Amino acid sequence: MSQSKQPTNTGALATLVIVFFFWGFIAASNSIFIPFCKTHFGLNQFQSQLIGSAFYGAYFIGSLALFIASNLLGYDILNRIGYKKGIIYGLWISVVGALLIIPSAHANSFPAILGSFFVIALGFSLQQTAAQPFAISLGDPSTGSHRLNLAGGVNSLGTTLGPIIVSLFLFGSVGGEHTEVTVTNVNNLYMIVAGVFAAVALFFAFSKLPDGKNDEKFEKASKASRSLLMMTGAIGALIVLGQLTEVDKLYLLLISIIAVVGILFWSNGEAGRKPEGWGAMQYQQLIYGMIGIFVYVGVEVTIDNNFGALLKSPGYLTELGLDESKISKYVSLYWGSLMIGRWTGAIGVFNLSETGKKIATIVVPFIAFAIILLVNRAYGNDISDLYGYAACIVLAILAFFYGQQKPVKTLLTVALLATIAMLVGVFSKGIVSVYALMAGGLCCSVMWPCIFSLGVAGLGKYTSQGSAFLVMMILGGAVIPPLQGTLGDMGAIGFHKSYLLAALCFAFLAYLAVKFRSVLKAQGLDFDSQVGGGH
Incomplete structure (x- = not known):
């Protein structure tokens, strides 16, 4: 007799989806806040990127602290308290961070603002660790991927709307100059964000939802x-060294990357000789996955976070450089490109015929593109120069078809395509260069599930632990953007040529796809049959 399926708790899922939306909303809105803070506080490009470093560094610190504490205690803390409480605690931490923005803004203190962003993201770290398995638990396990892809799609909608709404709060109107912009203009926004997080936390606290625990052994x-x-x-020591000495930031950032990669490969080598105590790190595909996530998140964030400075550069898009109040539509297009790809990537989880999937793969990207255009138009942006971006979407659709939802093939295809796009962006100007650099978002959109599924392939009982290690490597978003910012500050390179770093990152990810194939093949794994969910 067939077992009846567990119904989805739609009310709880709808509330949880709001949390996913605000993760994307806040992360993408940093792209508007960064150039604003650069001007307001008189920062160089490296210093302005510290907002991203504080934000993404908190993900690493939060995940690491949770894992080490669990390791010391001998049980999974989050599983012990339950995913529901984990989300509630994470929300309240983010409420504190959002409220801290207000006194930080009034004090006109950039370091205090960095601290506030760190606290917000620390809460996000706990929320994300708990929310993804919790979403699966809110219905039948067989349809868990559908709920995750729905949440991921809403997250991408947040990244599309975030830059526009934050631009409204900062500048009074999208595309128009506000006569007297101050950092306190964002206070109302973060009061609303804190209020929404508090409301969701209270809903979860008083709702009759499952605790969200499992019997998986730690x-x-x-x-x-x-x-x-x-x-x-090592990274902490380099930060202190950078603050207390005059050592060139470029060297310190390069050493940071070398330290991360070197320690991971050393760990894998030691684990190969004596596996006891190393857990998931004894698997080479996980090491490649951790480095892959580090580089992928880094390049995804750096393309956008440094783009405001490039748009403001005289002679790039306009003769005098674009006013910071007018960059939101381009930032929105970049994060919208991620939404286009993720919505398209989610088609495979629905029960469509082969013909239906092919039609949806062509139609869905343009529906998402239309939403991006309509949102920008509704907020008063001139969208006439965005229509031509449809050509980039056509190329992306062809790449998705060619990749056939196979992780290695898809990762290799989009990484090579993104490398070419970055080179076109560097060696051209005007709207063609803008299109090329924004197309990096289309390619990034499907990289997370590819790298993630390949990184945890064949880990067996260490799959959950390996997943936690992969999430920690969001750390790349704290290291690679400041590295590009440092290159942008150098007169011999500048903001435009600094995007060669993005090209190098994508070329490395293409190389990584080939390495994944060889490592997994040596273990007898059918790597391209493993397709993960969206990020």
């Missing part, structure tokens, strides 16, 4: 913990 990995602490210590 796998300790003491040596892996020490390795991750070593990585943290």
Whole structure:
């Protein structure tokens, strides 16, 4: 007799989706806040990128702290308290961070604003760790991927709307200059954000939802913990060195990347000789996955976070450089490109015929593009110069068809396409260059599930632990954008040529796809049959 399916708790899922929306909303709105803070506080490009460093660094610190504490106690703390409470605690941490923005803004203190963003993202770290398995638990496990893709699509909608709404709060109107812009203009926005987070936290606290626990055994990995602490210590030491000495920031950032990669490969080598205590780090595909997530998140964030400075550069898009109040539509297009790709990537989880899937793969990207245009038009942006971007979407659709939803093939295809796009963006100007750089978002949109599924392939009982390690490597968003910012500050390179770093990152991800194939093939794994969910 067939077992009846567990119905989806639609009310709880709808509320949870709001949390996913605001993750994207806040992360993408940093792109507007960064150039504003650069002007307001008189920062150089490296210093302005510290907003992203504080934000994405908190993800790493939060995930690492949770893992190490669980490892010391011998049980999964989040599983012990339940995913529901994990989300509630994470929401309240983010409420505190959002409220801290207000006194930080009044004090006109950039370091205080960095601290506030760190606290917001610390809450996000706990929320994300709990929310994804919780979304699966809110219905039948067989349809869990549908709920995750729905949440991921709403997250991408948040990234599309975030830059426009924050631009409204900062400048009074999208595309128009506000006569007297101050950092306190954003106070109302973060009061609303804090209010929404508090409301959702209270809903979860008083609702009759499952706690969200499972019986999965926690796998300790003491040596892996020490390795991750070593990585943290190395980066921390370099930060202190940068603050207390005059050592060139470029060298420190390059050493940080070398330290991350070096420690991971050293760990894998040690685990190969004596696996006990290393847990998931004994698998080479996980090491490649961790480095892949580090580079992918780094390049996804750096393309956008440094784009405001490039648009403001005289002679790039306009003769005098674009006013910072007018960059929101281009930032919105970049994050909208991620939405286009993720909505398209989610088609595979629905029960459509082969013909239906092919039609949807062509139609859905243009529906998403139309939404991006309509949203920008509704907020008063001139969208006439965005129509030509449809050509980039056509190329992306062809790449999706060619990739056939196979992780290695898709990752290799979009990484090579993105490398070419970055080179076109660097060696051209005007709207063609804008299109090329924004197309990086189309390529990035499907990289997370490819890298993630390949990184955890064949990990068996260490799959959950490996997933936690992969999430930690969002750290790349804290390191690579400041590196590009430093290159942009150098007169010999400048903001435009600094995008060669993005081209290099994508070329490395293409190389990584080939390495994944060889490593997994050596283990007898049918790698391209493993397709993950959306990010």
